[in-house]
Amino acid sequence: MDIIDPAIQAYAEKYTSPEDALLAEVSAFTHAHHKEHHMLSGHLQGKFLEMISWMIRPRRILEIGTFTGYSALCLAKGLTPDGELHTIELREADSAKAREFFNASLTGKIISHTGNALELLPVMNETWDLVFIDADKVSYIEYFKLVLPRVRQNGFILADNVFFHGQVLDEQTNNKNARAMRAFSEYISERQDIDKVMITIRDGLYLIRKL
Numbered sequence: 001m002d003i004i005d006p007a008i009q010a011y012a013e014k015y016t017s018p019e020d021a022l023l024a025e026v027s028a029f030t031h032a033h034h035k036e037h038h039m040l041s042g043h044l045q046g047k048f049l050e051m052i053s054w055m056i057r058p059r060r061i062l063e064i065g066t067f068t069g070y071s072a073l074c075l076a077k078g079l080t081p082d083g084e085l086h087t088i089e090l091r092e093a094d095s096a097k098a099r100e101f102f103n104a105s106l107t108g109k110i111i112s113h114t115g116n117a118l119e120l121l122p123v124m125n126e127t128w129d130l131v132f133i134d135a136d137k138v139s140y141i142e143y144f145k146l147v148l149p150r151v152r153q154n155g156f157i158l159a160d161n162v163f164f165h166g167q168v169l170d171e172q173t174n175n176k177n178a179r180a181m182r183a184f185s186e187y188i189s190e191r192q193d194i195d196k197v198m199i200t201i202r203d204g205l206y207l208i209r210k211l
């Protein structure tokens, strides 16, 4: 299901600043060599993430779900001069590939962790200005619960794929990821200690502010 009209998507991309050379390389590599290339944030959402980061000027960013590194490279652009982005990826091969791209840019600012985020998050002692949740959908509520105490007041959390290809509209869906995203959005909407807006870009992004 195309959530966004492809013609509108193309129109929006046409009037958005182009990808830089490294992002174009990450995208080309991922499309050529990765069967799950649809997971990459891509041009429009990537630019949006970069803009959000420039607006916040974060000192510490956390990303859960590195994949080949596209969104980390976008988010890292708005970091303060002493800033760091920590990104976690379960799969060794993706983590290693992303690290190659990170080494081509912003050396030292992107710190890549390989492993299960559910195990790594409890031992990360940072205070986050911005968190991007973009890993396995069934763990989103758990990721949120683990990171919220470590997000500064008025810090932000972004969660990707809240529409799960539009399948969240089917209340009876048997798809475990669509069900997980429905449960996550219910959970977020009910919490009173956060401000939230769901953004209809790509596969849906939840933007959350800690009160």
Ligand SMILES: C[S@@+](CC[C@H](N)C(=O)[O-])C[C@H]1O[C@@H](n2cnc3c(N)ncnc32)[C@H](O)[C@@H]1O
Pocket: 039, 040, 041, 042, 064, 065, 066, 067, 068, 069, 070, 071, 072, 088, 089, 090, 091, 094, 115, 116, 117, 118, 134, 135, 136, 139
């Ligand atoms: C949707 S992709 C991330 C896309 C990337 N953020 C981007 O926009 O280019 C999700 C990634 O999360 C990783 N992942 C899944 N479960 C994880 C876990 N428990 N801990 C860390 N990473 C995980 C997957 O291996 C996959 O590479």
